[in-house]
Amino acid sequence: MAIRFEKIVTGRFGNPEASTLAGYEAAGGYQAIRKILGKAEPKNVIELVKASGLRGRGGAGFPCGLKWSFVPQSLNPKYLAVNGDEGEPGTFKDRELMIRDPHQLIEGIVVACYAVGIAKAYVYIRGEFDAPWRAVERALGEAYAKGYLGENILGSGFGCDVYAHRGEGKRGHPRLKPPFPAVVGLYGKPTVINNVETLSNLPHIVNNGAEWFAGIGIDEKNTGTRMYCVSGHAARPGLYELPLGLTCEELIYEHAGGMRNGKALKAVIPGGASAPVLTAQEVREGKVRMDFDSLAKAGSMGGSGGVIVMDETACMVQAAGRLARFFEHESCGQCSVCREGTGWVSEIINRVEAGRGRADDLATLASIDPNMRGNTICVLSDACAMMFGAFLKKFHREFEAHVEQGRCPLGSPYPA
Amino acid sequence: MALGARFPHSPGEERFEFTPENRAELGRIMAKYPARRSALIPALQLAQKQAGAVTSAVMQHLAAIFGISPMDVWGVVSFYSMLKTRPVGKHHVMVCDNLSCALLGAGSLLRHLEQRLGCRAGHTRADGKFSVERVECLGACGGAPCLQINEDYFERVTPAMADEIVAALEKGEPVAPVGADEAAPPRDGAGAAQESAAQESAAQESAAQEKAAG
Numbered sequence A: 001m002a003i004r005f006e007k008i009v010t011g012r013f014g015n016p017e018a019s020t021l022a023g024y025e026a027a028g029g030y031q032a033i034r035k036i037l038g039k040a041e042p043k044n045v046i047e048l049v050k051a052s053g054l055r056g057r058g059g060a061g062f063p064c065g066l067k068w069s070f071v072p073q074s075l076n077p078k079y080l081a082v083n084g085d086e087g088e089p090g091t092f093k094d095r096e097l098m099i100r101d102p103h104q105l106i107e108g109i110v111v112a113c114y115a116v117g118i119a120k121a122y123v124y125i126r127g128e129f130d131a132p133w134r135a136v137e138r139a140l141g142e143a144y145a146k147g148y149l150g151e152n153i154l155g156s157g158f159g160c161d162v163y164a165h166r167g168e169g170k171r172g173h174p175r176l177k178p179p180f181p182a183v184v185g186l187y188g189k190p191t192v193i194n195n196v197e198t199l200s201n202l203p204h205i206v207n208n209g210a211e212w213f214a215g216i217g218i219d220e221k222n223t224g225t226r227m228y229c230v231s232g233h234a235a236r237p238g239l240y241e242l243p244l245g246l247t248c249e250e251l252i253y254e255h256a257g258g259m260r261n262g263k264a265l266k267a268v269i270p271g272g273a274s275a276p277v278l279t280a281q282e283v284r285e286g287k288v289r290m291d292f293d294s295l296a297k298a299g300s301m302g303g304s305g306g307v308i309v310m311d312e313t314a315c316m317v318q319a320a321g322r323l324a325r326f327f328e329h330e331s332c333g334q335c336s337v338c339r340e341g342t343g344w345v346s347e348i349i350n351r352v353e354a355g356r357g358r359a360d361d362l363a364t365l366a367s368i369d370p371n372m373r374g375n376t377i378c379v380l381s382d383a384c385a386m387m388f389g390a391f392l393k394k395f396h397r398e399f400e401a402h403v404e405q406g407r408c409p410l411g412s413p414y415p416a
Numbered sequence B: 001m002a003l004g005a006r007f008p009h010s011p012g013e014e015r016f017e018f019t020p021e022n023r024a025e026l027g028r029i030m031a032k033y034p035a036r037r038s039a040l041i042p043a044l045q046l047a048q049k050q051a052g053a054v055t056s057a058v059m060q061h062l063a064a065i066f067g068i069s070p071m072d073v074w075g076v077v078s079f080y081s082m083l084k085t086r087p088v089g090k091h092h093v094m095v096c097d098n099l100s101c102a103l104l105g106a107g108s109l110l111r112h113l114e115q116r117l118g119c120r121a122g123h124t125r126a127d128g129k130f131s132v133e134r135v136e137c138l139g140a141c142g143g144a145p146c147l148q149i150n151e152d153y154f155e156r157v158t159p160a161m162a163d164e165i166v167a168a169l170e171k172g173e174p175v176a177p178v179g180a181d182e183a184a185p186p187r188d189g190a191g192a193a194q195e196s197a198a199q200e201s202a203a204q205e206s207a208a209q210e211k212a213a214g
C-alpha cells in the first residue's frame, strides 16, 4: 500500500505568525468552527470523528469519538480536561503544539466541547512549562476578544469557556476506576480527557473530512499522523510528523538522519518510557511499523510517541536504571506495590549497574515484575514493570555480565 | 514524591502576606475555577516567587485564604518538586538527567556545571546566586541535553555553552532561552536538517569534553 505523506498538526510550524490569532486566521484557522457551530448536529460531529478513526495521542490510543460517546448526555455540567502534562520521558510534542500553534488547540477544544455538549474546558499544563502557559494564556485572551470563546460563539447559540489550569489543588493522586471519568471526573463531574495532540487534529478533520484523515495512515484503525519525538542517538533528533504505519527503520534512517556518527543501532523505545524496548534485531527483522496496532503486535506500544534511539555504546542496565528512577519519583505512593516496587526496582537495577549487584538480584527483579502488574489504582506500576521486564528479558546477558564482572562491561558510558 | 518529608516549622520566621498585586492576581485566578482550591498551586507558585520559598508562614497564610488546614497545603507542597520549602538560588539551574539527556551527555554537563558554579546538585551556593538540581524529563528531549534556569529552557547545551550562560548570569546580563521558543526555528524535519551541522559539531565537542573528563 502507498502511505500518503501530509502534515496535519505541524503544518503551520514553519510560520512564526501562526501562533498569533491573525496569523492563524490568515492560514485558514477558525474555519472548522464556522462550519459546524449551530450548523451540524453535535452527534454528527461525534460520528465524523469516529469515522476518521482518530485515536488518542496521549498514551493509550483509545478511539476519540468512542470515548466521547460514553459521556452521559443528560448530566451537567460536563468538563473537558485537556492533558498538557507531557510527563512521559522521551515526549516533547505537546509543548511545541502549545507554543507554536495554540489557536489550533483552542479550535480543537471548541469542536470537542460542541460535539459532547461541554461548556467548560481546562487545559492542564505542567508546572515547569512556562512558555507554553504564556502562549496558551495569550491565545485564550485573543480568542475571547474575537468571540471565538465565551457565550454565543459566532452567533451560533453555542458557548464555552476555556481556562489554563494547574490541577485541582490536591496531591496528584489517581482515583480508583470505576467510576470512570466519563461519569465522575474533574470536580466530580462527567469529564472527557483528551491529549493536546489529539485535540489539535480536530479542526483538520472537520475541514477536510473523515475520509481524508483516514486516507493518511496504514489502515482504518491507524489513521492520520503522529508527532514522533525522536531523541537519543539519532543523527537528527527532533519532531517528525509522519503518517502512522511508517516502519521504525524508515523513521530513523530516512527521516531522522540515521544513527549519530554512523554507529550501529542497539535498541529503540518506541512510545515513551513506558513502552517496552525493542532490540535492533526486532526492529530490522520484524520490519516493525510505528502505528498503534503494529507496535502492540511487536510486544510494545505507540504510547506517547516518544522514540528513544540507542546505539551500540549505550548500556541497557543504565538505561533501565534511569527510567526506573523516574518511575520511583513519579509513584504517588497510594498503592504499596507501586510505592515499594518502583523503589526496589530502581535500587536493584542501579546497584547492578554500579557493579554492586548480588547473585540473586536478577531473580529478585524477575519476581517483583508480576506483582507490579494489574494490582494498582493506575497503570504507572504496570508501566514500570513493562519497562524493566522488557530490558531484563531482552538484554539478560548484559545484566548478568554486570553482576559477574562487578562492573559495567560498557564502562558506564553515561555516568550520573 | 517526598516521602517522610516534614512540615518545615521555622519559629522565628517573619509573617507572610501577599503583596496587593499578587493578592489581586490570585483573585483573578480563583474566579476561573468551580472550586477555589484549584487556585492553590498557582497561589503557591506566586508565593514562592514573592518569598523565595514556600515557608511555613506562606503555608499558614494560604491555608487561611483557602479555608483549609496548613497540613492540607503541606500535602500539596510536598507532592510537587517545583515547590521549594527552602530558598533556591537567584538562578536555579535544573539539569535533566533522564534517559534521552543522559544518552547525550547530561552526566558530564551536570558535573561540569557543579564545578563551574562551585555548587553541588541539591544545594544552593553560599552567596545565594546559584543553586543546582537534577530533575526528571523536562519534555524537551529532542534538544538533549537540556537545562531549565528559573523559567527558561536551554537546549542542546554543551559545556562551553553552559559556561557562556553562567558568565552572563554572573554579570547580571539577560540570557535568551535556546530551543522551542516562539522565535526559534521549529525542530521538524526541515528545521532539523538546517540545524544538523551545528549539532554535529556540538556533539563532537561534548564527546571530546567527555573524553577529557575521563
Ligand SMILES: Cc1cc2nc3c(=O)[nH]c(=O)nc-3n(C[C@H](O)[C@H](O)[C@H](O)COP(=O)(O)O)c2cc1C
Pocket (backbone or CB within 6 Å): A055, A056, A057, A058, A059, A060, A061, A062, A064, A083, A084, A085, A086, A087, A088, A193, A194, A195, A196, A198, A199, A378, A379, A380
Ligand atoms: C502514569 C500515566 C501518565 C500519563 N501521562 C500522560 C501525559 O503526560 N499526557 C497525556 O496526554 N496523557 C498521559 N497519560 C494518558 C492519560 O491518562 C489519558 O489517557 C490521555 O490524556 C487521554 O487523552 P487521549 O485519549 O486524547 O490520548 C498518562 C497515563 C498514565 C497512566
Ligand code: SF4
Pocket (backbone or CB within 6 Å): A173, A174, A330, A331, A332, A333, A334, A335, A336, A338, A339, A376, A377, A378, A379, A380, A381
Ligand atoms: S499505581 Fe502508583 S502512581 Fe498509580 S495510583 Fe498506585 S501508587 Fe499512585
Ligand code: FES
Pocket (backbone or CB within 6 Å): A089, A090, A091, B096, B097, B098, B099, B100, B101, B102, B136, B137, B138, B139, B140, B141, B144, B146
Ligand atoms: S530526557 Fe531530558 S528533557 Fe526529556
